[in-house]
Amino acid sequence: MASAFPQQFDVLVVGSGAAGLYVALCLPAHLRVGLITKDTLSRSASDWAQGGIAAAIAPEDSPDSHFADTLKAGAGLCEPRAVKLLVEQAADCVQSLLQMGVEFDRHGSSLALTLEAAHSHRRVLHAADTTGRAVVVTLMAEVMARKNIQVLPQAFALDLWLHPQQHCLGVSVVYQAQIHWLAARATVLATGGGGQVFAQTTNPAVSTGDGVAIAWRAGAVLRDLEFVQFHPTALTQPGAPRFLISEAVRGEGAHLTDLQGYRFAFDYHAAGELAPRDVVSRAIYTHLQKTAPDPASAHVWLDLRPIPAATIRHRFPNIIQVCQQWGINVFEQPIPVAPAAHYWMGGIVTDLTSQTSIANLYAIGEVASTGVHGANRLASNSLLECLVFGAQLKQIYLRSPEATSTNQPLWSKPDAIAITPEDWPLQLATLQDLRQSIPRLVWQAAGICREQRSLEEAIAQIENWQAKFAALPISQQLTTLDQRTYRLDLPEANAAIKHWGETRNLLDVAYLTLKSAAFRTESRGGHFRSDYPAPDPNWMVHTLIQRQIWRRSDVIVPISFGET
Numbered sequence: 357m358a359s360a361f362p363q364q365f366d367v368l369v370v371g372s373g374a375a376g377l378y379v380a381l382c383l384p385a386h387l388r389v390g391l392i393t394k395d396t397l398s399r400s401a402s403d404w405a406q407g408g409i410a411a412a413i414a415p416e417d418s419p420d421s422h423f424a425d426t427l428k429a430g431a432g433l434c435e436p437r438a439v440k441l442l443v444e445q446a447a448d449c450v451q452s453l454l455q456m457g458v459e460f461d462r463h464g465s466s467l468a469l470t471l472e473a474a475h476s477h478r479r480v481l482h483a484a485d486t487t488g489r490a491v492v493v494t495l496m497a498e499v500m501a502r503k504n505i506q507v508l509p510q511a512f513a514l515d516l517w518l519h520p521q522q523h524c525l526g527v528s529v530v531y532q533a534q535i536h537w538l539a540a541r542a543t544v545l546a547t548g549g550g551g552q553v554f555a556q557t558t559n560p561a562v563s564t565g566d567g568v569a570i571a572w573r574a575g576a577v578l579r580d581l582e583f584v585q586f587h588p589t590a591l592t593q594p595g596a597p598r599f600l601i602s603e604a605v606r607g608e609g610a611h612l613t614d615l616q617g618y619r620f621a622f623d624y625h626a627a628g629e630l631a632p633r634d635v636v637s638r639a640i641y642t643h644l645q646k647t648a649p650d651p652a653s654a655h656v657w658l659d660l661r662p663i664p665a666a667t668i669r670h671r672f673p674n675i676i677q678v679c680q681q682w683g684i685n686v687f688e689q690p691i692p693v694a695p696a697a698h699y700w701m702g703g704i705v706t707d708l709t710s711q712t713s714i715a716n717l718y719a720i721g722e723v724a725s726t727g728v729h730g731a732n733r734l735a736s737n738s739l740l741e742c743l744v745f746g747a748q749l750k751q752i753y754l755r756s757p758e759a760t761s762t763n764q765p766l767w768s769k770p771d772a773i774a775i776t777p778e779d780w781p782l783q784l785a786t787l788q789d790l791r792q793s794i795p796r797l798v799w800q801a802a803g804i805c806r807e808q809r810s811l812e813e814a815i816a817q818i819e820n821w822q823a824k825f826a827a828l829p830i831s832q833q834l835t836t837l838d839q840r841t842y843r844l845d846l847p848e849a850n851a852a853i854k855h856w857g858e859t860r861n862l863l864d865v866a867y868l869t870l871k872s873a874a875f876r877t878e879s880r881g882g883h884f885r886s887d888y889p890a891p892d893p894n895w896m897v898h899t900l901i902q903r904q905i906w907r908r909s910d911v912i913v914p915i916s917f918g919e920t
Contacts, residue, residue: 364539365390365506366754368526370513370567371546372396374488375721375742377495379544380505382750389505390538392529394512394854395562408482409453409491409743410736411446414469417477419443420917426737427914429474430730431881432896433580436915438727441708442737442744449743450481458494459483472735473603473633480736486674491739512854513566516543516574516717517839523715523755524574528837530857533849534772535834535842541754542716545571545704546746549722550865552858554697555652555799558590558600564858565865567723571704572864577713578901579725579909580702582872583882585733586804588636590696592655596682598696601658601675606630608667611659613690614643620656634732634804637695638884641804644694652796657690695804699738701729701882702872705900710745713902716755720746731881772843777830780846786828787859790821794859798866802873807887811874818867825863830856872899875906 365388369376372393380391412422422443427434454460460481461468469478483490499505511531517539519525526539550565551557572578589606591599606612606629612621624639625631631639640656648654660668665687668676672686679686703725710718710726721742728741777783801814825831834856846852876899878892879885898909 367542368540369544373548374491376546377499378743378746379720379749381498382747385504391507392511393509408480408487408736409739410479411450412479413447417479421476423917425476426734429732429734431732433730435727442728445744446740456494456498458491474734512857514857524717530853533844537839544718545723546720547723549700551697553798553862553865555795556694556696558598558696558698564861566861569861569864577705579705579898581868582876583701583731584697585699585882586637586695587698588695589658589693592692592694593682599678609663613657637804640695652799655692655694658693659690660686699733701733710748772841774843774845775833776845783828783830790859794862794866802870805884805886806873811870815870822863
């Protein structure tokens with residue numbers, strides 16, 4: 357690993373989950389790569405992924421079948437060419453992970469494949485119930501061993517650095533109590549999702565929608581931000597992260613009950629706890645709206661005691677361990693759970709090479725809208741998407757350094773310009789109030805069930821908060837910087853400016869999500885409107901967003917695997 361802080365990189369990768377790590381490893385080894393992570397390398401949603409990686413590698417399976425399953429799950433909004441690329445290159449990406457040393461579960465000498473919801477064959481590779489961690493740990497070790505990759509930990513990207521002709525020159529970043537402008541011939545956003553915009557989410561604290569917000573402010577085209585996948589059962593123990601409790605627990609016989617012990621799910625669907633994921637999520641949400649004084653923080657119970665203890669120990673060792681960590685003995689008591697935002701199907705529009713609408717800017721993973729997920733992601737296609745579309749950057753095209761250069765200095769001299777916010781404690785209190793208020797508002801208005809009036813009221817509130825945020829002295833300072841280095845004269849500067857930047861991003865993501873949910877007047881996939889509860893064939897289109905313009909794409913024409 358290089359120790360010097362270079363003035364310019366060939367490629368900057370923003371984000372260090374599976375997408376960012378794999379991209380960094382796929383880039384040609386002669387390139388100087390900077391990997392920016394706002395926390396540590398292991399702190400990402402990928403590390404929390406319990407499921408697996410879908411790949412049609414069994415003799416009885418085929419990419420054609422995987423293609424059909426993905427399109428069906430996507431409710432008519434998948435991009436067939438992107439899905440074809442995903443399923444055809446899945447096996448090669450799995451082989452790449454095996455060569456790096458990822459230890460997937462096996463049956464004898466063969467890879468163990470499990471069946472997940474909406475898959476027609478067993479095709480999901482896994483490592484117990486911690487597949488994401490197994491992948492990320494291996495990728496991290498590979499990254500740390502590469503001499504051409506420099507990791508910048510505890511660094512927070514504020515904005516894209518754009519050339520006057522609107523191609524990307526790099527990013528502005530808070531690093532070691534200073535704001536720098538990092539130059540690169542190409543920039544890759546791999547920042548993950550935005551689950552923290554919801555009061556309940558399985559995403560880690562770092563998932564504040566940074567990449568989508570940064571790209572939107574720069575003028576990139578976004579797509580389908582109304583489509584959020586909600587998981588019905590996330591741990592809601594006070595102080596604990598919203599740890600996902602797998603659907604397989606209910607498949608083995610666990611019961612959902614309310615606080616009075618009543619199995620309410622059967623009031624909403626004949627299959628009760630075993631109804632489809634979105635149905636169970638709406639059942640819990642609706643029941644809490646009727647029975648809980650504060651639905652945004654309320655929960656129901658998931659009772660594993662109907663399952664034989666030996667089965668629980670064999671199938672769910674990680675769930676047992678995490679629950680024990682938070683004082684819950686699953687063999688003796690139920691788990692407090694509630695639905696939570698889990699995965700964002702929309703994002704920054706990319707083509708098959710992962711290029712965005714801004715030259716020299718790429719997006720990989722949950723932050724991107726490749727078109728493979730449509731309106732609802734097929735289980736275990738998310739880690740696969742990181743790998744397949746990250747691998748496309750093996751052939752990255754880089755403009756010559758002269759074509760991406762700027763006459764402005766990359767760095768100032770040691771006399772960096774000082775930023776000293778006035779009345780910082782009062783400004784910090786405002787930021788903290790916004791951070792608490794935004795997720796509660798978005799959860800109530802754009803959570804599992806949505807309708808026009810509450811969406812419009814929430815949009816108006818977010819616009820008021822955006823104005824309040826923009827009026828803060830620190831906001832006026834940080835949004836008008838030129839390409840020089842700035843010294844931050846305030847307590848715990850890195851954490852403080854990250855807090856400011858994440859709040860700005862959450863406000864933007866809230867606005868984008870709410871507006872997109874109000875724009876689509878139908879229910880489809882992860883988007884449910886109680887005032888428009890059915891799919892509308894006239895909405896067989898994407899929602900496209902650029903700056904303040906929302907519009908429909910052309911109608912998506914269904915085609916078969918052989919026609920792509």
